[in-house]
Amino acid sequence: MNIIKTIDLLLDWKKLPAYRAEPRVDFIVAGALPEILRERYNEEIKLIIPELPIRIGSIYPKININKSYKVDFYVLLNNGKNIFIEFKTDSNSIRTEQDKYLEAAQNVGMKKILEGIVEISKASTYKTKYSYLINKLISNSLLSVTKDGFKVKVKSNKIDLLYILPKAKKQNEIGFDEVGEIMKNSNDKFYKHFGEILQSWSNN
Numbered sequence: 001m002n003i004i005k006t007i008d009l010l011l012d013w014k015k016l017p018a019y020r021a022e023p024r025v026d027f028i029v030a031g032a033l034p035e036i037l038r039e040r041y042n043e044e045i046k047l048i049i050p051e052l053p054i055r056i057g058s059i060y061p062k063i064n065i066n067k068s069y070k071v072d073f074y075v076l077l078n079n080g081k082n083i084f085i086e087f088k089t090d091s092n093s094i095r096t097e098q099d100k101y102l103e104a105a106q107n108v109g110m111k112k113i114l115e116g117i118v119e120i121s122k123a124s125t126y127k128t129k130y131s132y133l134i135n136k137l138i139s140n141s142l143l144s145v146t147k148d149g150f151k152v153k154v155k156s157n158k159i160d161l162l163y164i165l166p167k168a169k170k171q172n173e174i175g176f177d178e179v180g181e182i183m184k185n186s187n188d189k190f191y192k193h194f195g196e197i198l199q200s201w202s203n204n
Contacts, residue, residue, distance in 0.1 A: 003190060004189070004193050007190070007194060007197065008197075010025065010197060011197060011200065014089065022088065025089060026050070026087045027050075028194055029087055029164060030048060030050065030073060031191070032179065032183050032186075032191065033045060033048060033073070033075065035186075036178075036182055037075065037083070039178075039182060040162075040174065041081065041083075043077045043081065044077065044078045045076070045077060045078070046076045046077060046078045046140060047076040047142075048074070048075050049074045049133070049136065051070045051071070052071050052073070052074035052084075052113075052117075053068035053070060053116070053117055053120055053133075054068055054071060054105050054113060055067075055068050055113070055116025055117065055120050056068060056069065056101075057116065057119070058108060058112045058113060058115065058116030058119070059101060059107075059108050059116075060104060066119060066120050066123040066124070068120060069098075069101045071084045071085070071086065071105070072085055072087045073085040076142070079155075080156045081156055081158075081160065082110045082154070082159045082160065083159070083161075083162055084102060084106075084160070084161050084162070085164060086098070086161075086162075086163050086164070086165075087163075087165075088163065088165040088166070089165075089166070090165075090166065103161070105159060106158075106159045106161055109157035109158065110152075110154045110156070110159055111152045111154055113159070114137065114142055114154065115152055117130075117133065117134070118143070118149065121133070121134055134150070141153055142154060160172070162174065167202060167203065175202060176198040176199060177202045180196065180197075180198035182195070183195030184196065184199075
């Protein structure tokens with residue numbers, strides 16, 4: 001059993017029409033986010049949460065429901081900056097609908113997003129998982145417990161939206177060439193090799 005040979009399967013399988021590389025790869029990229037964001041923001045990461053729920057009723061007030069969209073990663077930096085990160089292994093997989101709800105989330109700000117998570121937690125049947133998420137938000141000083149429930153405590157209400165994808169074309173995008181180079185500077189053989197894989201995908 002060899003992890004390097006196993007990860008090389010991605011080079012072949014990604015060429016298949018139905019294979020979804022993103023959910024297999026995003027957790028690997030997450031391990032490199034501290035270095036990636038240090039290059040971009042010159043700041044350390046305080047918290048990473050994958051698949052952060054974005055309550056639909058919070059970003060679209062006319063649709064008052066406790067269902068949610070998801071963002072691949074929510075990152076809180078030590079300086080209080082909030083970043084929503086979408087990871088794409090195919091530049092063509094960015095959807096107009098997705099752009100709209102992420103921009104809507106930016107427009108309402110982080111305070112509304114966190115208030116929405118509290119609202120979903122009250123209605124959700126996944127009590128244990130939402131309790132764990134709420135506790136993470138509390139332990140990182142994004143929420144505090146009050147006698148009436150919870151209070152949001154964000155340093156900044158602004159949300160930066162960042163895409164990590166094969167070819168960067170806009171200011172809020174980071175290409176696989178750059179990410180791959182960062183990974184190749186690692187002392188870890190796995191990350192060095194995966195950096196090479198990402199760079200080979202940079203023209204996708």
